Amino acid sequence: MNLLEITNLHASIEEDGTEILKGIDLVIKPGEVHAVMGPNGSGKSTLAHVLSGRPGYMVTQGTVSFLGKDLLAMKPEERAREGVFLAFQYPVEIPGVSNNYFLRTAVNAVRRHRGLPELDAMDFLQLLDEQAKLVEMEEALLNRSVNEGFSGGEKKRNEVLQMALLDPRLAILDETDSGLDIDALRIAAGGVNALRDGKRGFLVITHYQRLLNYIVPDFVHVLSDGRIVKSGGKGLALELEAKGYGWIETEAATAAR
Amino acid sequence: MARPVPIRDGVDVLATQAEEFAAGLAGPPWLTKLRRDGVAAFAKSGFPPLNDEEWRYTNLLPLARTVFGLAPREVTIAERTQSVELEARLGTLGLSSPGPRLVFVNGRLVRRTAHTLPPEILFENLATALRLAPERVEKLLVAAPAAHPFVALNNAFLDTGALVRIGKGLVAPDPLVVLHVSTSASGTPAPLMSHLRNLVVLEENAQATVVEIFVGADELSFTNAVTQAVLGEDARLTHVKVQLEGRLAFHVGNLMLSHAKGARSASHVHSFGGATVRNEIAATLSGEGSGTELYGLFAAASGQQVDCHTVIDHAAPHADSVELYKGILDGNGRGAFDGKVIVRAGAVKTDARQTNRNMILSNEALVDSKPQLEIHNNDVRCSHGSTTGRIDADALFYLRSRGLSETAARALLTYAFGSEVVSKVAASDVRALLEDRLHAWLPAAQGVTP
Numbered sequence: 015m016n017l018l019e020i021t022n023l024h025a026s027i028e029e030d031g032t033e034i035l036k037g038i039d040l041v042i043k044p045g046e047v048h049a050v051m052g053p054n055g056s057g058k059s060t061l062a063h064v065l066s067g068r069p070g071y072m073v074t075q076g077t078v079s080f081l082g083k084d085l086l087a088m089k090p091e092e093r094a095r096e097g098v099f100l101a102f103q104y105p106v107e108i109p110g111v112s113n114n115y116f117l118r119t120a121v122n123a124v125r126r127h128r129g130l131p132e133l134d135a136m137d138f139l140q141l142l143d144e145q146a147k148l149v150e151m152e153e154a155l156l157n158r159s160v161n162e163g164f165s166g167g168e169k170k171r172n173e174v175l176q177m178a179l180l181d182p183r184l185a186i187l188d189e190t191d192s193g194l195d196i197d198a199l200r201i202a203a204g205g206v207n208a209l210r211d212g213k214r215g216f217l218v219i220t221h222y223q224r225l226l227n228y229i230v231p232d233f234v235h236v237l238s239d240g241r242i243v244k245s246g247g248k249g250l251a252l253e254l255e256a257k258g259y260g261w262i263e264t265e266a267a268t269a270a271r
Numbered sequence: 272m273a274r275p276v277p278i279r280d281g282v283d284v285l286a287t288q289a290e291e292f293a294a295g296l297a298g299p300p301w302l303t304k305l306r307r308d309g310v311a312a313f314a315k316s317g318f319p320p321l322n323d324e325e326w327r328y329t330n331l332l333p334l335a336r337t338v339f340g341l342a343p344r345e346v347t348i349a350e351r352t353q354s355v356e357l358e359a360r361l362g363t364l365g366l367s368s369p370g371p372r373l374v375f376v377n378g379r380l381v382r383r384t385a386h387t388l389p390p391e392i393l394f395e396n397l398a399t400a401l402r403l404a405p406e407r408v409e410k411l412l413v414a415a416p417a418a419h420p421f422v423a424l425n426n427a428f429l430d431t432g433a434l435v436r437i438g439k440g441l442v443a444p445d446p447l448v449v450l451h452v453s454t455s456a457s458g459t460p461a462p463l464m465s466h467l468r469n470l471v472v473l474e475e476n477a478q479a480t481v482v483e484i485f486v487g488a489d490e491l492s493f494t495n496a497v498t499q500a501v502l503g504e505d506a507r508l509t510h511v512k513v514q515l516e517g518r519l520a521f522h523v524g525n526l527m528l529s530h531a532k533g534a535r536s537a538s539h540v541h542s543f544g545g546a547t548v549r550n551e552i553a554a555t556l557s558g559e560g561s562g563t564e565l566y567g568l569f570a571a572a573s574g575q576q577v578d579c580h581t582v583i584d585h586a587a588p589h590a591d592s593v594e595l596y597k598g599i600l601d602g603n604g605r606g607a608f609d610g611k612v613i614v615r616a617g618a619v620k621t622d623a624r625q626t627n628r629n630m631i632l633s634n635e636a637l638v639d640s641k642p643q644l645e646i647h648n649n650d651v652r653c654s655h656g657s658t659t660g661r662i663d664a665d666a667l668f669y670l671r672s673r674g675l676s677e678t679a680a681r682a683l684l685t686y687a688f689g690s691e692v693v694s695k696v697a698a699s700d701v702r703a704l705l706e707d708r709l710h711a712w713l714p715a716a717q718g719v720t721p
Contacts, residue, residue, distance in 0.1 A: 066672055069664070094674040106669040110687025116670075119683070123674035159687075176673060 015082055017184055017215040018042040018065075024075035025064045034060040036240035037076070042184065047216040049226055049251060052237035053259040058219045059103060061237070062188040065217075066100035067093050081183065094120075095127035097183035101173040101190055108160040113172065116160045117142065121179050145178040149205040167198030174205035185209070186217045191225035203228030223255035238263050277317030280335040286314045289427035292341060296430060299405050305413060309426025316420040328607035328639050329549050329578045334521045339464035339493045341428075342377035342457060350376045353456040357486050361515050362707055363450065366700055367482070370445035373433050376452045378465030380431060386445075391438030394447050397468055398431045408434065411470055411499055416553075421523045425497040428466035432496075435470065437477035439503075446480040446511075446698050453487035453494055453516055462491035469498040473506035473534075480509040482701055485524075487544070489517035496524045502534035504558065511701055512550065514542040515708060518574060521547045528554040530561035530590075539696050540567040540579065541705050543712045548577045556583070556590035556618075565594040568692035568705075570712050571636070573602030578609070583623065585614045585651075591622040597692050598629040599685060600636035601714050607639040612653065614646045621648070625655040630662065630688050632681070632714065682713045 018041070025035040034057045042048050052058050064071050065078065067090035078085040085093060108116070121141075122132040133141065146156065149171040161169050170190055177185050187206065191199055206216070206229050218229055226234070226248065234250040235242045238259070243266035244250065254262070293306040318335045319326035342350075354376045358364040366372075371394050374382035380396045388394060400408050417423045433449040451467055471481055485494060494516065502508055508528070516522055522545045528536050540550050554563045569577040583592045598606040608627045629638045640657040662684050670680035689709045696702040 068668055068672075089677070090668060090671040091674050091676050091680075094672055100672050102669065102672075106663075106665045108666050108669070108684070108687060110690045111683060116673075116683075119675060119679070120670075120673035123676070123679070127674070180673065 016041050016079070017044050017046075017081060018217070019079045020076070021078070022076040023064070023073065023078060025060060026072045026074055028070050028072045033074070034240055035064065038240070038242060040235065040242065042215045042217060044215055045212040046233065047210065047218060047229065047231045048233045048235065049218045049220060049231035050235050050237055051220060051223070051251060051254060053263070054221065056237040057240040058221070058237055059188055062100060062186050062217075062219055065186055066090060066098060091123070094180070095124050099177050099180055099182035099185045101170070101177060101185065101187045103189040103192055105161045105169040105173055107162045107164075109162050111160050113158055113160050114142070114156045117156075117176065117179055120176065124180050141179065145175055148178055148208055149174045150201050151175055166193040167195065167201070170194060170198065170202045171205065174202050178205065178209060182214065184215045184217065186219070188219050189221060190218070191220055191222060199225065199228060223251045226251045236262050238266050241266075273322060275320050275323040278320050278331060278335045279317050280332070281338065282314055282317050282335075284338055285424065286310050288341060289424075292428055298401060301409055301413065302401065302405055302429070305426050306429055309417060309423045309429070312417050312423035313420055313427055316423065319420060325580070328605075328609065330547065330576065334493065334547060337491060337493070337521075338461055340459050340461035342379060342459065342463050342465070344379070346376055346379050346381050347457045349456040349458065350454055351381055353454045353488065354381065354452040357452060357454065357488060358450070361486050362704055363484055363486060363515070366484075366704055367446045367448050367698070370448060372448040372450065374450045374452065375431060375465070375467065376454065377457070377463045378431055378467060388443070389441065391441050392443055393434060393436040395434055396431060397434045397470060400434050401430070408470060411472070411501060412468070415497060415499055415527070419525065421495050422497055422525060425466045425468055425495055425525075429468055432468035432470070435479065435481055436472040437474060437479050439474040440476040442477070443479035446482045446701060448482045448484065450484045450486065451494065451496065453485070453492035453520060455488070455490050455492070462493070464493035464495065467494070467496040469496065471498065471500040471508065471510070473500075473502050473508055475503040476505045477503065478507040480511070480698055482511045482513070482698070484513040485516050485522065485544070487516035487520050489519055491519045492516065493521040494523070498524075498526045500526070500528045500536070502528070502530045502536055502561075504531045505533040506531070507534070508536045509539070509697065510536065511539040511696060511698070512541065513705065513708070514540075514544050514548060514550070516544040518544070518546060520545040523549045524551065526552045528552070528563060530554070530556050530558045530563065532558035532560060534558055534561045535563070537564040538566065539692075540569070541693070541708070542567070542569040542577050542579070543708050545577065546574060548575070550577070550579045552581045554581070554583045554592070555586060556592065557586040558590075559587045560589045561587065562591040564592070565596070566692050566695045567596035568599075568689050568709070569596070569606055570599040570689070570709070571601070571604030571606045572712070572714065573604060576605040578607040581610045583612045585612070585618040585621045585623060588617065588619045588621075590618065592624070594625040595692060595695075596627045597689060598627075598638050599632065599689055600629065600638050601632040603633075603635040605637050607641070608657070609639075609641045611643040611645060612655070614644075614648050614651050614653065616647045618648055619650045621651040621653065623651070623653045627657040629659040630685065631659060632662070632685065685713055686710060
């Protein structure tokens with residue numbers, strides 16, 4: 015069964031009705047890593063938001079099926095429990111909620127849904143210890159408030175840590191590389207690669223090819239004006255890096271005529 | 272604006288009750304006069320109306336129109352039983368155990384935990400002091416600002432409360448816990464009122480933590496508490512007030528803090544209970560280099576109105592103050608923060624920072640915020656800020672995207688908002704109680720157990 019099947023997806027901004035996604039078709043099979051690239055304003059982040067159920071968008075046409083279930087009918091928390099994970103471009107700071115407590119609450123919400131026994135504080139700490147090593151996360155950060163005062167790199171590592179703990183079937187990475195230096199990028203990407211197990215699917219959203227040197231995709235799609243205008247293998251990313259997005263947009267415009 | 276016309280309802284009844292009450296008590300002439308003047312002052316002022324600027328958020332009409340009685344002198348077994356049950360339910364029973372504790376039920380002392388304190392540390396019933404050595408508390412009692420209608424009323428019924436006195440250079444080892452229980456368990460025809468008077472005197476270099484807790488069942492009651500705290504040179508006082516009275520209770524509390532040179536106080540107000548609640552604090556920094564920190568967390572759900580009024584009076588040079596008050600309003604709950612910082616002429620190098628933040632959880636909830644700075648001096652550093660908002664939508668989505676239900680996420684974010692104030696309380700068992708009470712107050716907090 016396909017992991018994710020997006021068919022003719024149209025979505026608008028709820029507030030003013032502006033259409034951002036204008037007919038997306040995309041299929042992700044288990045174990046595949048798909049990269050979605052595109053210039054600013056092409057709809058990349060909107061796609062990530064709509065798939066994760068962020069309020070503020072309206073799906074006007076099309077369907078999204080996740081492991082055969084209607085993803086769009088689910089609340090954000092149901093999507094998370096079913097196994098969709100979004101690594102945020104801008105992880106939110108939550109003063110007053112300890113990272114440790116937050117992570118355990120999230121893990122247990124997901125475990126409950128999957129019929130697994132909840133982890134007590136001790137068992138959870140053991141799991142946390144193991145997974146924190148994956149992204150070289152210091153213990154001090156686990157006891158601080160969620161993302162509060164974290165550097166850009168620490169926030170993204172915290173996202174990958176959450177991904178590892180929640181064990182999703184599909185991980186969506188929304189511009190995980192933005193604002194990261196090479197070292198931080200290497201650590202975050204290393205964490206993601208460790209989670210590639212041949213079953214989990216990835217949707218990697220990025221503006222730059224750089225991230226794809228570390229997380230090597232099976233497929234690359236180019237998004238332009240709310241549509242996927244070109245798909246290919248990992249070589250397409252290199253071509254984009256060399257030529258920029260202009261040629262694809264011209265090509266797409268020509269084809270549309 | 273029309274000239275405020277005081278609320279007259281109930282005033283005559285209260286005056287008669289106070290006269291009868293005072294007639295049954297012995298005492299030196301000054302005490303009799305203090306009570307009698309209190310009756311007269313209250314009879315003259317009445318209850319402040321809504322168009323009195325200082326009382327514009329506090330609707331006292333329901334209070335004025337309810338007749339309250341005084342509990343009979345003898346405490347009944349039913350009252351004792353219910354006070355223990357209430358304490359068990361609210362988690363205050365074992366607090367600071369086996370530390371020193373005075374328990375008052377409807378204004379009468381019913382229990383004191385056995386504890387050994389050095390003779391220079393006094394922790395007893397004010398009524399005892401009034402009987403044995405009234406001259407030792409005269410100066411302080413007479414100094415309370417009787418222009419305040421509820422202080423005048425408190426004077427009129429002056430008798431019981433906690434008396435704390437810490438001798439020079441001494442440190443009270445454990446928090447001194449004063450518990451006030453309101454209950455109608457004695458079966459009196461009218462709901463009951465109590466007018467408690469607490470005195471806290473810290474001599475030079477003395478240190479103490481005083482915890483005042485108010486509990487009650489969900490029935491009509493009226494508590495009018497006045498606490499006067501006097502800090503000698505370099506003294507340190509931490510005062511914690513925990514308001515856990517029932518959902519029909521009226522509560523007016525006044526805390527006055529005065530500071531000699533180098534004295535420092537911290538006040539923590541945590542107000543979760545009551546129908547109409549007013550928490551007032553007046554901190555006077557008249558000693559050079561003195562300081563105060565005022566922290567407050569008030570929560571009002573449907574049917575609750577919780578107002579917090581603070582005045583910080585910088586009357587000496589080099590004094591500093593920090594104030595952080597947070598309000599959480601749900602249902603049709605009402606709240607107000609009215610905080611004034613006065614910097615007197617000559618109070619140079621004053622450092623005053625005031626912050627009020629409020630969180631609104633429903634469309635019907637309402638909060639008024641009125642931060643005020645009154646500066647009569649240059650060479651000071653003062654700041655104030657006030658924000659009122661809803662739960663952050665980004666934070667809410669972030670938590671939901673990690674599998675937390677919307678209800679659990681909202682409760683967690685609300686808890687986090689309030690916990691900043693709770694975390695300022697140093698005494699760990701008091702802090703644990705507050706965390707527990709905040710959690711219990713949260714709307715639909717199931718599944719969230721920080």
